[in-house]
Amino acid sequence: MVTRGFFSGRRPPSDTDARIPPGQYLEQGFPVLSAGPTPRVRTEDWSFTLKHGPKPIKKWNWAEFNALPQSKMTRDIHCVTAWTKFNTPWQGVMIDDIFADAGIEPPTAYTLALSFDGYSTNVPTKDLVTGKAMVALLYEGKPITPDHGGPARLLVPHLYFWKSAKWVNGLQFTERDEPGFWELRGYHMYGDPWREQRYSSDP
């Protein structure tokens, strides 16, 4: 349906058009979204735990985690509130390297990312491995600020950005695909921006 009188001049230039998923617009800033207040997690109190169901596999403190091999990823990110930001530069520990340090092969096909504020989000394990995702520690070369999820946030850039859990403190393997915080509140179980999987009613 064409909207009467709407002729915006905001179309993305054609060379970038192909990088913007349907229904998204290009944002230069970096808006913030979260369900509650911003937790201030001190690195002294920080830890990251890998779990299979309730059972811990391995736990790292801040120093141990920072000693893991670090990689850089520069990616376009897509927020479900319809902004897309190009070329965001992150540095952190690839999920592959976390699993390798724990000496495991992923035991299940599904994972829940857990956060300090009680937030959780589900991601299929295959979307975390083979270089697709990391636990990011730096943004633009600097520690990630609390409002953007610091000290550490998950980065799964090929899915809508709510899947990139802020203030992440663990990954939990689950037997089934268990909905996390936003998924229980009407958001899509997978969240592929290219298929516009925003809400649970989207195919």
Added chain:
Amino acid sequence: MSAEPSQSPWQAATITRIEKRTPRVTSFWFQPLRPFTHLAGQHVDVRLTAPDGYQARRSYSIASAPEAGGGIELAIERLDDGEVSPFFHDVAAVGDEIELRGPLGGHFIWEESDGGPIVLVGGGSGVVPLMAMVRHRTLRNKAVPVALVFSARIWDEVIFRDELIGLDDRLDGFNLVLTLTREPARRPSDYSRRVDARMMAQAVERLPKAPKLAYVCGSNAFVSAAADALIGAGVPAETIRTERYGV
């Protein structure tokens, strides 16, 4: 558009009424082709389509109470260099059809059955979903104690001002606290500064007991400051829900 459930979640909604609320905020009432019932605090997504197929979409909170009837009210603030909000202010007219989907959002909601007391903190157009909660409470005729702290720049930018002051005057457990950031306060109980922990503590003191839930909505900077102020006033972080309008 047909009403089959497997259809696109988008539907046409007709603008039935337009009313200027403040110099920068105008309310639009929409009658969706397939009416729906929302919960107080939810939003809709609106989608505009240009003749060449280009689309812009934005989220807008619903200001009307679920039980109000007569379509849903959106209150849209004009951002002069924005893409969508100036369209509504300058172009949209009664009788136009706009595509929307909803209701959306399952976190920033308050139902009467959630109980209280509740603290609501809104900055600018961030008051819109809180207004739905206040109206819901009023229409249900329930005495859930509410403190609404509403920050605006000036008196004339206090959206829903007459309605809110009218509710405050009823002394039925609804407390309105206005704070103007660029003008002196007009009412004895109001403030003239940005929200802070002391203001939140004083707002909480107006309630008969500690709040069960707190809702904060507005720009990102406002929400961060207001949520920190609530925590500073002793409101537990786990009871605070936030909705951020972006930049």
